[in-house]
């Protein structure tokens with residue numbers, strides 16, 4: 001399995017990732033995802049952000065938080081932003097270095113589409129969720145994007161729902177953030 005889809009590009013972009021219109025768009029999505037996550041799992045004891053980038057989403061959440069990202073430069077940016085109380089680790093969604101059931105909330109914003117093995121990444125998210133825990137996942141996903149699924153990416157709710165089910169997770173509710181982005185709560 002290749003685990004480096006797009007990661008080199010994110011590593012190079014880390015210092016400017018939050019800048020400009022694209023950075024502002026990502027920040028808007030992050031704020032929407034944070035709001036959904038706070039409702040889906042109020043006051044979680046332990047939260048993991050998979051593909052945390054520069055740490056924007058974790059900065060809007062509370063409790064014990066951990067981030068993981070495949071791009072080392074993103075990890076450094078997130079660690080600097082979040083401070084020593086929030087561990088940020090280098091690593092891949094497809095091979096999470098955490099024990100089973102370690103988190104009661106797993107979040108991920110705009111990273112899933114870049115995972116080389118989306119099914120395996122979701123299975124890892126399911127593995128590290130405690131019983132009753134919730135996954136809140138946001139990414140490019142809309143019915144009109146179905147042609148993009150021909151390349152193998154899960155960019156429709158139907159396809160993402162199938163992958164979630166294969167990982168042992170059930171989609172409980174869906175939200176839309178603009179025309180491109182869906183957020184799913186699953187557990």
Ligand SMILES: C[S@@+](CC[C@H](N)C(=O)[O-])C[C@H]1O[C@@H](n2cnc3c(N)ncnc32)[C@H](O)[C@@H]1O
Pocket residue numbers: 003005006007010011026030050051052053054055056057068069070071074091092093094108109110111112114115116
């Ligand atoms: C579009 S950025 C989103 C960053 C952040 N979540 C946000 O919303 O601002 C995608 C991030 O996912 C990371 N990434 C890509 N593939 C990954 C993988 N397989 N496992 C973990 N992180 C990955 C990239 O390094 C990048 O930081």
